[in-house]
Amino acid sequence: MYGFLIAVGILLLLSIIWMVYRIQTLVSVMKGSDKKVATGSNKVNAFMFVLFLVGAGGLMFWYSIKEFDNYNLPVASEHGVITDQLFWITMAVTGVVFIITHILLFWFPYKYQYQENRKADFYPDNNKLEVIWTTVPAVVLALLVIGGWKAWSDITAPAPENSHVVEIMGYQFAWEVRYPGMDNVLGDHDYRLTSATNVSGVDFTDKNALDDFMSPVVVIPKGEPVLFKIRARDVLHSVFAPHMRLKMDAVPGMPTRFWFMPTKTTEEMRAELNDPDFVYEIACTEICGRGHFSMRKEIRVVEPDEFRKWMAEQKPYIVNNPSLVADLPEELKELAEITISEHK
Amino acid sequence: MATANTATHSATAHDHHDHEHHDNFITKYIFTTDHKMIGKQFLITGMLWAFIGGLLSVIFRLQLGFPDMNLEWLRPLLGGWITPDGALDPEFYLALVTMHGTIMVFFVLTAGLSGTFSNFLIPLQIGARDMASGFMNMLSYWFFFVSSVIMFISLFIETGPASGGWVVYPPLSALEQAMPGSGLGMTLWLIAMTFFIASSLLGGINYITTVINLRTKGMSFSRLPLTIWAFFLTAIIGLLSFPVLFSAALLLVFDRSFGTSFYLSDIYIGNEALPNTGGSPVLYQHLFWFLGHPEVYIVLLPALGITSEIIATNSRKPIFGYKAMVISMLGITILSFVVWAHHMFVSGMNPFLGSIFMFLTLIIAIPSAVKVFNYLTTLWRGNLIFTPGMLFSIGLVSFFISGGLTGIFLGNSAIDIQLHDTYFVVAHFHLVMGSASFFGLMAGVYHWFPKMFGRMMDARLGYIHFWLTFIGVYLVFFPMHYIGIAGFPRRYYSWTGFEFSNMYTDLNMFVSVAAIITFAAQFIFVFNFFYSMYRGRVASLNPWRSTTLEWTTPLHPGHGNWPGEIPTVYRWPYDYSKPGAKEDFIPQTVPLSATPESNLPHEQELVKLEKEIMADEETELVANEAKQV
Ligand code: HEM
Ligand SMILES: [Cu+2]
Numbered sequence: 001m002y003g004f005l006i007a008v009g010i011l012l013l014l015s016i017i018w019m020v021y022r023i024q025t026l027v028s029v030m031k032g033s034d035k036k037v038a039t040g041s042n043k044v045n046a047f048m049f050v051l052f053l054v055g056a057g058g059l060m061f062w063y064s065i066k067e068f069d070n071y072n073l074p075v076a077s078e079h080g081v082i083t084d085q086l087f088w089i090t091m092a093v094t095g096v097v098f099i100i101t102h103i104l105l106f107w108f109p110y111k112y113q114y115q116e117n118r119k120a121d122f123y124p125d126n127n128k129l130e131v132i133w134t135t136v137p138a139v140v141l142a143l144l145v146i147g148g149w150k151a152w153s154d155i156t157a158p159a160p161e162n163s164h165v166v167e168i169m170g171y172q173f174a175w176e177v178r179y180p181g182m183d184n185v186l187g188d189h190d191y192r193l194t195s196a197t198n199v200s201g202v203d204f205t206d207k208n209a210l211d212d213f214m215s216p217v218v219v220i221p222k223g224e225p226v227l228f229k230i231r232a233r234d235v236l237h238s239v240f241a242p243h244m245r246l247k248m249d250a251v252p253g254m255p256t257r258f259w260f261m262p263t264k265t266t267e268e269m270r271a272e273l274n275d276p277d278f279v280y281e282i283a284c285t286e287i288c289g290r291g292h293f294s295m296r297k298e299i300r301v302v303e304p305d306e307f308r309k310w311m312a313e314q315k316p317y318i319v320n321n322p323s324l325v326a327d328l329p330e331e332l333k334e335l336a337e338i339t340i341s342e343h344k
Numbered sequence: 345m346a347t348a349n350t351a352t353h354s355a356t357a358h359d360h361h362d363h364e365h366h367d368n369f370i371t372k373y374i375f376t377t378d379h380k381m382i383g384k385q386f387l388i389t390g391m392l393w394a395f396i397g398g399l400l401s402v403i404f405r406l407q408l409g410f411p412d413m414n415l416e417w418l419r420p421l422l423g424g425w426i427t428p429d430g431a432l433d434p435e436f437y438l439a440l441v442t443m444h445g446t447i448m449v450f451f452v453l454t455a456g457l458s459g460t461f462s463n464f465l466i467p468l469q470i471g472a473r474d475m476a477s478g479f480m481n482m483l484s485y486w487f488f489f490v491s492s493v494i495m496f497i498s499l500f501i502e503t504g505p506a507s508g509g510w511v512v513y514p515p516l517s518a519l520e521q522a523m524p525g526s527g528l529g530m531t532l533w534l535i536a537m538t539f540f541i542a543s544s545l546l547g548g549i550n551y552i553t554t555v556i557n558l559r560t561k562g563m564s565f566s567r568l569p570l571t572i573w574a575f576f577l578t579a580i581i582g583l584l585s586f587p588v589l590f591s592a593a594l595l596l597v598f599d600r601s602f603g604t605s606f607y608l609s610d611i612y613i614g615n616e617a618l619p620n621t622g623g624s625p626v627l628y629q630h631l632f633w634f635l636g637h638p639e640v641y642i643v644l645l646p647a648l649g650i651t652s653e654i655i656a657t658n659s660r661k662p663i664f665g666y667k668a669m670v671i672s673m674l675g676i677t678i679l680s681f682v683v684w685a686h687h688m689f690v691s692g693m694n695p696f697l698g699s700i701f702m703f704l705t706l707i708i709a710i711p712s713a714v715k716v717f718n719y720l721t722t723l724w725r726g727n728l729i730f731t732p733g734m735l736f737s738i739g740l741v742s743f744f745i746s747g748g749l750t751g752i753f754l755g756n757s758a759i760d761i762q763l764h765d766t767y768f769v770v771a772h773f774h775l776v777m778g779s780a781s782f783f784g785l786m787a788g789v790y791h792w793f794p795k796m797f798g799r800m801m802d803a804r805l806g807y808i809h810f811w812l813t814f815i816g817v818y819l820v821f822f823p824m825h826y827i828g829i830a831g832f833p834r835r836y837y838s839w840t841g842f843e844f845s846n847m848y849t850d851l852n853m854f855v856s857v858a859a860i861i862t863f864a865a866q867f868i869f870v871f872n873f874f875y876s877m878y879r880g881r882v883a884s885l886n887p888w889r890s891t892t893l894e895w896t897t898p899l900h901p902g903h904g905n906w907p908g909e910i911p912t913v914y915r916w917p918y919d920y921s922k923p924g925a926k927e928d929f930i931p932q933t934v935p936l937s938a939t940p941e942s943n944l945p946h947e948q949e950l951v952k953l954e955k956e957i958m959a960d961e962e963t964e965l966v967a968n969e970a971k972q973v
């Protein structure tokens with residue numbers, strides 16, 4: 001019933017619009033205004049540009065200021081402070097250009113709208129102007145690039161020797177986090193060894209693997225360098241930790257890495273934001289299939305002492321999965337059994 | 345007839361009999377070799393695709409704006425893709441995004457824009473009877489048509505169309521186990537794109553040959569309208585980059601079907617370790633973006649060419665800095681081939697490459713900036729007439745600025761770490777590539793409609809269409825910057841699973857509503873287009889009082905374009921408001937010797953030369969006439 005009424009209403013509305021349109025056309029033919037170069041609509045359109053400039057500009061400033069704290073994510077890494085700074089410098093530079101060019105673009109139509117008794121300026125070129133507005137952007141862009149290049153070189157430089165290594169492996173549709181254990185060296189892996197109990201395909205014939213352990217959350221210390229070793233076992237994924245300003249693809253067959261220095265513990269951030277539920281997160285930013293939008297992992301940043309305590313409490317993976325080392329050669333098996341008994 | 349010189353004789357004769365034999369329905373509307381009809385075929389097909397592509401975006405915008413909405417009412421259309429509890433299937437969401445991107449980039453803004461206007465305008469504006477090869481041109485359309493049919497069919501197959509994003513990165517797109525869309529849907533995608541590439545190449549070769557060889561007398565390169573320069577350079581970019589996409593696709597086909605390992609290595613999927621080793625997914629990305637970035641300019645340059653022409657005409661002023669415009673387009677053409685890896689800063693490629701590509705990318709911003717400043721100066725002290733075409737052109741410049749500036753963020757690899765694959769990118773490319781090119785397309789249709797169909801589109805509906813679309817586009821895409829800065833990843837079915845993105849539901853709702861209204865506003869255009877085609881006011885020969893050659897043809901030019909001789913060109917295409925001239929425009933066909941009152945000093949010197957050439961021609965004509973008698 002409602003559907004029918006709405007349909008009738010829409011039909012009526014359409015036919016009214018249609019009639020107004022026809023009458024308009026006929027009137028303009030009668031008045032001969034369709035023969036003129038520019039009609040009254042020219043004024044309306046010219047005015048609309050100015051109106052748009054003021055309206056849209058106002059809306060933009062209002063919303064950008066009002067929402068600033070919402071869209072501006074807090075930073076929690078050392079390099080993130082720098083990239084954020086670059087971001088806002090670029091914003092300032094481009095913002096000025098954006099505003100000036102748009103004022104000109106929307107004001108000119110108003111100022112120079114058609115007038116029958118005026119003639120446009122014949123102004124085909126001016127080499128001096130062209131040179132100016134080629135070199136000025138070139139210089140400005142060069143400055144921006146140099147800033148970006150410096151930051152980029154630092155961020156992508158080799159990780160410091162003392163970095164804490166964490167392996168993050170993406171698969172459909174989750175992350176698997178592996179720590180190297182007390183030796184800070186991850187054991188080898190081979191994708192052919194992957195199984196339900198050995199999700200990361202760890203190769204336990206490498207003795208570095210014996211003390212490796214898995215963790216449901218990424219726990220890292222504040223103020224010490226952390227190196228993410230990133231890989232994927234099926235399709236592309238991408239590790240994105242928004243508060244750390246960190247992103248790196250996970251590529252099957254090609255390990256990647258990203259190191260950074262966390263600057264605020266989760267607790268500190270909770271206090272700062274006055275949000276007791278705050279957590280650092282990892283999301284996936286490379287399309288990987290059905291569950292792409294749900295590859296969540298939590299990062300917990302803690303004080304270094306707490307981190308060391310936590311590390312010491314973790315049990316090597318083989319402790320609860322002794323079947324993985326059952327077939328090892330004698331020597332290694334002995335080593336593995338020692339590791340297991342130490343943690344029992 | 346007798347005065348026609350021999351070179352043009354046969355074509356002319358042919359033309360006069362146009363309506364007597366030669367044209368049956370099939371040869372006129374379907375397997376036509378007339379560049380004008382082929383252009384219209386591209387246009388209509390492109391419009392159909394734009395409708396489909398837009399509809400897909402509305403469906404996924406419903407999901408993003410109203411995640412809890414019951415979509416049961418879409419079941420008649422989408423069938424099993426609506427889950428039993430009335431939500432959109434997440435895999436189908438990805439399929440929608442993928443098809444939307446593919447359709448918009450390739451089918452609408454490459455074929456629908458470049459295909460339409462390169463075909464329609466090149467011969468008309470350079471003074472040629474048709475394209476260099478009408479037959480190849482016809483093939484170009486029909487390859488596109490076949491490609492369209494295959495892509496369209498892929499929307500309806502049971503496992504769904506390709507779903508790995510429009511860039512179809514392997515291994516996702518290579519492995520059926522990874523998602524159902526990577527099965528038959530992906531196969532059809534690859535076949536369709538192969539036909540599409542063939543179509544683009546056939547078209548491109550034709551455009552290039554035609555511009556080089558078939559310019560009319562006097563139409564030197566320095567007298568080409570900027571539209572033609574844009575189409576010409578676009579065709580060159582396409583010719584150099586599409587084959588690389590083809591090879592990328594070919595290797596992907598091998599990996600998918602013949603067990604090779606170009607892109608695949610160390611993969612464990614579906615409880616099974618695959619035998620492939622040694623391949624590199626990053627290799628695919630390099631190959632893809634070697635086309636992918638130039639593709640952005642394939643889409644954009646024609647739009648910029650079209651607006652240059654329209655802005656000059658409707659400002660009643662020469663385009664400012666014609667040479668600078670050509671040089672910056674040349675610069676963009678060349679540089680567009682050396683910036684591709686800015687899409688891959690965090691793909692795991694060597695960071696040193698990242699630095700190189702950051703420098704190269706920011707260089708390409710310079711010619712783009714020059715173009716914007718030149719547009720602004722063209723408007724300055726003009727006498728502006730706001731035809732719908734002009735409005736859309738000004739809109740384009742606005743989008744080009746807004747979207748171009750955000751490119752400076754993304755081109756900076758340090759900043760891109762955070763912004764890559766977030767909604768900031770979606771906002772950026774929709775403004776600079778999507779909306780700008782779309783506005784170029786609209787501007788072109790409004791401006792050349794009288795030449796295409798001999799009638800005028802209704803201006804008032806055009807104004808309404810423009811303002812709704814212009815405001816709508818900003819309302820849709822501007823807010824995406826905010827959620828992008830906030831870190832919302834793209835290609836996400838839902839953001840509520842994360843703390844950091846569990847907000848802005850109101851803004852997303854707003855964007856979706858704006859998108860639906862903007863989409864609906866396009867029907868004003870569709871109505872205007874088809875209504876005016878049959879019932880619009882009959883156009884005058886040169887409704888915009890423009891200088892270029894296409895307006896010297898009859899109202900309904902036949903196959904061959906000019907009934908008599910092809911006009912000769914004596915001046916550049918931007919003699920608007922020349923001091924001393926009676927009218928505020930002087931067509932390209934008016935000799936300098938006929939306008940002593942408005943000639944500039946260096947042109948006055950050319951008058952003598954011009955007279956000599958004309959005298960030579962005269963004698964030649966007389967000689968020919970004598971032979972024929
Ligand atoms: C009705 C107007 C449009 C709307 C509302 C719209 C909206 C969107 C949105 C929200 C996305 C991101 C989806 C996601 O990442 O989950 C998207 C993707 C995309 N759109 Fe549009 N769009 C529109 C028109 C266009 C046009 C004219 C183009 C032409 C260039 C275009 C090209 C693309 C491309 C290339 C993608 C990326 C697809 C991918 O991620 O693989 N869109 N669109
Ligand atoms: Cu993913």
Ligand SMILES: [Cu+2]
Nearest residue numbers: 637683684687
């Ligand atoms: Cu690019």
